[in-house]
Amino acid sequence: xxKEDNDIRRITDGLRSGRRFRNANLDKLLQILERSExxxxxxxMMDAADAPRLREIAPTALSSARKRRRLSVPTSxxxxxxxxxxxxxxxxxxxxxxxxxxxxxxxxxxxxxVSGDVRLLSAGAHRTLREGDDVGRDDVILxxxxxxxxxxxxxxxxxxxxxxxxxxxxxxxxxxRKRTFDALVTGGGCIMRVxxxxxxxxxxxxTPTSVASVKGTMFGVRVDADGTVRYEVYxxxxxVRRCLPPDRSVEPEAAMVLERYFEDAAVELKASQAxxxxxxxxxxxxxxxxxxxxxxxxxxxxxxxxxxxxxxxLPNEAAGFPGMPGAGIAARPAPEPRGSVYLMYxxxxxxxxxxxxxxxALVRSQETRWSLDLDGTIASLPVFESTSLYVSTVSGAAxxxxxxxxxxxxxxxxxxxMHPRTSPVLDESGLYCATVRGLxxxxxxxxxxxxxxxxxxxxxxxxxxxxSHVFVPAADGRLIGVDGKTGAASVGASFGSGIAALGAxxxxxxxxxxxxxxxxxxxxxxxxxxxxxxxxxxNGDMLVRHGSIYMFGRGGTIYRIxxxxxxxxxxxxxxxxxxxxxxxxxxxxxxxxxxxxxxxxKTGDIARASLEPAxxxxxxxxxxxxxxxxxxxxxxxSLRK
Amino acid sequence: MVYSYRQTQxxxxxxxxELVESYRDGNEQAFTELYVRYERKLxxxxxxxxxxxxxxxxxxxxxxxxxxxxxxxxxxxxxFSSWIYQIAINCSKNYLGKTARDIRMIEEERFxxxxxxxxxxxxxxxxxxxxxxxxxxxxxxxxxxxxxxVFLLRYDQxxxxxxxxxxxxxxxxxxxxxxxxxxKAIARHLSEKGVI
Numbered sequence: 001x002x003k004e005d006n007d008i009r010r011i012t013d014g015l016r017s018g019r020r021f022r023n024a025n026l027d028k029l030l031q032i033l034e035r036s037e038x039x040x041x042x043x044x045m046m047d048a049a050d051a052p053r054l055r056e057i058a059p060t061a062l063s064s065a066r067k068r069r070r071l072s073v074p075t076s077x078x079x080x081x082x083x084x085x086x087x088x089x090x091x092x093x094x095x096x097x098x099x100x101x102x103x104x105x106x107x108x109x110x111x112x113x114v115s116g117d118v119r120l121l122s123a124g125a126h127r128t129l130r131e132g133d134d135v136g137r138d139d140v141i142l143x144x145x146x147x148x149x150x151x152x153x154x155x156x157x158x159x160x161x162x163x164x165x166x167x168x169x170x171x172x173x174x175x176x177r178k179r180t181f182d183a184l185v186t187g188g189g190c191i192m193r194v195x196x197x198x199x200x201x202x203x204x205x206x207t208p209t210s211v212a213s214v215k216g217t218m219f220g221v222r223v224d225a226d227g228t229v230r231y232e233v234y235x236x237x238x239x240v241r242r243c244l245p246p247d248r249s250v251e252p253e254a255a256m257v258l259e260r261y262f263e264d265a266a267v268e269l270k271a272s273q274a275x276x277x278x279x280x281x282x283x284x285x286x287x288x289x290x291x292x293x294x295x296x297x298x299x300x301x302x303x304x305x306x307x308x309x310x311x312x313x314l315p316n317e318a319a320g321f322p323g324m325p326g327a328g329i330a331a332r333p334a335p336e337p338r339g340s341v342y343l344m345y346x347x348x349x350x351x352x353x354x355x356x357x358x359x360x361a362l363v364r365s366q367e368t369r370w371s372l373d374l375d376g377t378i379a380s381l382p383v384f385e386s387t388s389l390y391v392s393t394v395s396g397a398a399x400x401x402x403x404x405x406x407x408x409x410x411x412x413x414x415x416x417x418m419h420p421r422t423s424p425v426l427d428e429s430g431l432y433c434a435t436v437r438g439l440x441x442x443x444x445x446x447x448x449x450x451x452x453x454x455x456x457x458x459x460x461x462x463x464x465x466x467x468s469h470v471f472v473p474a475a476d477g478r479l480i481g482v483d484g485k486t487g488a489a490s491v492g493a494s495f496g497s498g499i500a501a502l503g504a505x506x507x508x509x510x511x512x513x514x515x516x517x518x519x520x521x522x523x524x525x526x527x528x529x530x531x532x533x534x535x536x537x538x539n540g541d542m543l544v545r546h547g548s549i550y551m552f553g554r555g556g557t558i559y560r561i562x563x564x565x566x567x568x569x570x571x572x573x574x575x576x577x578x579x580x581x582x583x584x585x586x587x588x589x590x591x592x593x594x595x596x597x598x599x600x601x602k603t604g605d606i607a608r609a610s611l612e613p614a615x616x617x618x619x620x621x622x623x624x625x626x627x628x629x630x631x632x633x634x635x636x637x638s639l640r641k
Numbered sequence: 642m643v644y645s646y647r648q649t650q651x652x653x654x655x656x657x658x659e660l661v662e663s664y665r666d667g668n669e670q671a672f673t674e675l676y677v678r679y680e681r682k683l684x685x686x687x688x689x690x691x692x693x694x695x696x697x698x699x700x701x702x703x704x705x706x707x708x709x710x711x712x713x714x715x716x717x718x719x720x721f722s723s724w725i726y727q728i729a730i731n732c733s734k735n736y737l738g739k740t741a742r743d744i745r746m747i748e749e750e751r752f753x754x755x756x757x758x759x760x761x762x763x764x765x766x767x768x769x770x771x772x773x774x775x776x777x778x779x780x781x782x783x784x785x786x787x788x789x790x791v792f793l794l795r796y797d798q799x800x801x802x803x804x805x806x807x808x809x810x811x812x813x814x815x816x817x818x819x820x821x822x823x824x825k826a827i828a829r830h831l832s833e834k835g836v837i
Contacts, residue, residue: 007817008796011824024832032777032831033796033824121835140835168772186772208770 008033108136109153109172116147118161140168143188155179156195157203162222164188170206182206189222196236210277210302211243219269229277231302233269240275240302241266245284253289258299261576264592265301274305293555294537296576341630342580343621348386349403352621352628354636355382360391362406365626365638370406374399379418380462381580383426388445390431392418398433398443410447415439419459421540427465429484434459434472440482440489451487455480461540464504466523471509473499479511481523493521493528500537501551503544505563510549512538518551520565530565539577543588545601550588552577558588558599569604573597580619589622591615591629596639609639657721661712672712675721676705682798683729689793690733704732723807726800730790730808773836780830784823791816792823 012030015021111118111133120129121140129141135151141161143149149161153172157179161167165188173180181203183190194203196216203214205221207229212221217236223229231240242262244250250258267275281298344353346362351369354361355378361371376393383390388409389401396414401407416435425432430444438455440463457474464471469481471492477499479492497515504510508529511519516536520529536553543550548568551559556576560568575592582589588599596615598607617630627639652660652674663671683704688697707728715724784792790809794800795816802820806813831837 007820008824011821012828014821015825015828021828021832024828025837026828028773028837029828029831032773032837119835121833126835142835166770166772184772186770208772 108134109151109157109159109169111135111149112152112158113150114147115149116163117144118142118147118149135169137169137172140166142166153181157181158193159183160191162189162191162220165190179203184208185221185223187223187225189220191218191220193218193235206243208245209242209280209300211241213239215239227279230274231269231276232274233271235271237271238269239266240269240277242277242299242301250284251288254284254287254292257289257292257296257576258284258287260574261296261299262301264575264578267302267304269304275302276305277302293553293576296554297537341617342381342619343582343617343628343630344381344384345621345623345628346384346387346403347623350623352623353382353384353389353403354630360389360401360406362403363636365636372401372406372408379420380423383424383431385426390424390426392424392433394418394420396435398424398431398441398447400431400445400447412441412443412447412449414441421461422459423462425463425465425470427470427484432463432465432470434463438472438474440470440472440487442484442487453482453487453489455482455489460498461501464502464509466504466509467507469523471502471504471523473502473511475499477513479509479521492523493519493526495519500540501542503542503549505544505547508563510542510544512542512551514538516553518549518561518565520563532561532565532567534559534570541580543581543583545583548601550581550601552581552590554578556592558590558604560601560604571599571604571606573599573606579615582620582622584622584624589620589627591617591620596620596627596629658717661715661717661721664712672709679722679725683725685797686726686729686793687733689789689797690730690737696736700732700736701729703736704729707732720804720807722800723804726794726798726804726808773831776831776834776836777827780827783830784826788819788823788826791819795820 009030012026012033015024015026015029111129111131114129114131118129119142120127120133120135121142122136122138129135129149135141141149141151143161143163143165145164148163151159151161153159159167166186167188167190168184168186169182170184171180171182179194179197179201181194183192183204184206186208190205192203192205192214194214194216197203197214205212205214207221207223209227210229210231212219212231215237217233217238219231219233219236219238221229221231231238242258242265244255244258244262269275278300280300282295284299287295342355344355346353349362349369351362351364354363357377358375359371359373360378360382362369374391374393376395376397379392379394382392384403387403389403390398391401392398394417396417397411398414399411400409402409414433414435416437416439418433419436422434425434430442430450433441433443434455435441436458438457438459440453440455440459442450442452444450455472455474457476457478457480459472460475461473463473465484468484470484472480472482474480475498477495477497479495479499479502480489481492482489492509495511495513495517497513497517499511500514501512502509503512507522507524509521509523511521513519514537516534516538518532518534520531521527522529534551534553534557536555536557539552539554541552547563549559549561549563551561553559554576556573557570558573558577559570562568573590573592575595575597577590577592579591583601586601588597588601590597590599596609598609599605600607615629615631619629621628625641627641629637629639631637652663652671655663655671655674657675657678660671660675664675680701684697684701687700687704688694691697691700704725708725715721781789781792787809791805794805794808795802800808802813802816805816809816828837
């Protein structure tokens with residue numbers, strides 16, 4: 001306990017003796033007072049090192065302050081006094097005409113069913129909520145551990161407050177025929193049903209960290225004590241996204257980046273889908289314009305639940321809710337989550353490979369040549385040569401598929417699972433597959449195992465082939481060279497931090513580390529030729545083309561670095577790069593939310609194409625004249641270049 | 642002019658009033674030290690009055706310019722910190738007076754309080770939600786100005802009641818009474834809103 005807080009504790013203790021605060025939780029008040037601090041944006045706090053420049057800064061700041069004030073008070077006192085009666089008359093007129101309309105717009109809800117102990121905080125007073133009571137804007141509904149309340153609002157909107165919840169009603173308007181509803185759930189949960197909304201209408205449910213916008217649906221939300229949020233949709237569609245805290249405690253510059261990131265990471269949940277938003281590893285108020293981009297991986301975004309997590313949990317607490325299918329609603333297989341489909345262009349066939357979680361299809365506009373369901377989940381992107389496709393699954397199977405027919409030619413099994421980010425690697429002598437625990441397998445083109453080598457460390461990225469060796473990145477920062485003929489392993493070099501991506505050109509291996517360094521390693525003599533610092537974590541994709549290395553920072557910057565380690569250009573796309581880049585001869589194509597970025601490889605010039613609906617696939621496939629992608633509503637879509 | 646770290650460090654042992662005298666003797670570095678000592682404190686204080694980083698920064702520079710201008714007439718027998726806080730509060734109030742209409746509109750946004758421990762539950766497992774914090778912010782913003790000023794100087798700036806009394810030109814007892822009233826008003830508001 002800090003000495004200076006003693007008087008705060010003394011005063012709080014003093015309140016306990018008074019009747020006024022007999023029922024108040026003064027321990028909580030003390031907690032709030034002791035565990036809070038007044039927040040000031042960091043931008044305001046000029047570095048003290050600038051103090052010697054005070055004489056230069058102060059006069060400028062003073063003059064700008066005076067200038068601003070002059071602008072804010074432009075009128076002379078005579079004009080100001082003349083304006084007073086005019087403004088008063090105008091205000092009276094506006095009030096006279098608008099008053100009845102304003103009050104007609106306020107739509108109070110009615111509690112249609114209440115069970116257990118539900119309290120209503122309205123106009124600063126507590127009271128028990130009973131059936132038939134009105135509930136309106138600014139009211140807070142608190143339900144006990146085994147209590148609940150159903151509230152019906154005009155316009156066919158019904159809200160069920162689940163046990164142990166706190167729901168604040170922020171907006172409950174019906175202006176003319178337009179409905180506007182907004183509620184904040186800070187603890188527990190609620191289920192909402194609303195008939196289809198028309199243009200200009202809105203129904204929102206906020207939690208402290210997220211917001212769900214509704215188009216006409218039935219859905220539920222639950223906020224756990226640790227801040228985790230879960231949304232479940234039973235009918236219709238709900239759009240869920242992270243949002244900034246309402247107290248504007250995030251720095252404006254960081255807020256701008258976060259808004260874009262949250263917008264890009266928004267998900268649309270359809271019937272029988274659920275999503276979860278975890279807690280952030282870094283608090284938002286600690287983010288500034290300079291560190292926000294590197295902190296993005298530490299922030300939670302909505303993740304659509306898969307497997308057993310997609311089973312609906314809230315309906316069990318909501319039996320009897322109007323229109324609810326009933327307790328124990330059967331979880332239908334959730335549609336494939338957003339971003340899980342990847343595309344690859346096969347030039348020899350002029351078709352596009354569509355790679356889902358457990359299936360592969362060869363498609364073109366309006367045409368599906370074949371489709372194949374697999375037993376296991378596909379690990380990362382497959383590789384192909386001419387008309388043969390090599391796929392590995394997370395469960396540890398490698399297979400060869402005939403691209404003409406879609407038939408599996410052979411399947412080989414490994415003793416370990418594949419890392420979801422490592423693809424198989426192909427050279428003229430065979431196929432290499434690196435497993436999670438560090439086993440490297442080599443198969444020939446007919447599926448026969450040639451050798452198996454133990455790297456002795458977890459593999460973090462896709463290996464690369466160079467000369468007669470295959471180079472495997474280890475989690476501890478080592479680059480391990482393995483002889484392609486014998487499988488004998490030797491340590492190439494160590495790069496300090498974990499390796500995020502590898503690229504190769506002739507006898508040079510380009511190593512990008514998670515710490516944001518790019519190394520050029522010559523395996524012929526084991527020398528590190530150069531090192532380039534990008535001071536940003538990269539998203540795990542690296543392209544080596546025509547003597548240049550293209551790297552993609554998570555924060556949204558693309559780098560082109562020459563084979564000699566010189567920065568040729570870097571471009572800030574303004575959006576975090578989460579999806580995989582695709583390329584053709586002259587350009588890179590990167591989907592980012594509702595925008596497709598097209599980057600000139602030579603100059604770095606960026607062209608942006610806004611796409612509605614947004615790209616849903618994890619990448620785009622680029623042919624000579626067409627760009628293929630998957631979108632939420634239109635499915636497989638093509639776009640003329 | 643380049644200041645070495647060592648030179649700046651030497652001033653650490655001086656009191657505020659000694660630094661003022663040193664500045665009057667022609668040592669400009671003394672003012673720099675005063676600036677470093679009070680920059681963050683004053684900016685925080687001003688920000689509670691003017692909840693806009695840019696405007697608060699302007700008012701801060703205005704206050705610093707006044708300190709600059711009147712440092713010659715400052716009585717070193719009195720407390721420098723009380724004097725500089727007085728100037729900062731007066732500058733803020735003047736600014737508020739001139740832009741009262743705008744400020745009223747953003748009254749709700751004046752205070753921003755955040756949890757020190759990043760939202761972990763306390764040992765007593767009292768759950769303080771974001772909305773509780775928002776309500777606390779609101780309760781501070783609704784305090785009468787004389788109570789709010791004492792609350793800020795004591796709660797945030799951690800000033801002694803004797804210093805607060807000097808700054809506000811009231812008795813120490815009055816400052817304590819105002820602090821008590823401020824906490825009572827906050828407790829009343831939070832109780833009415835069901836937070837505590």
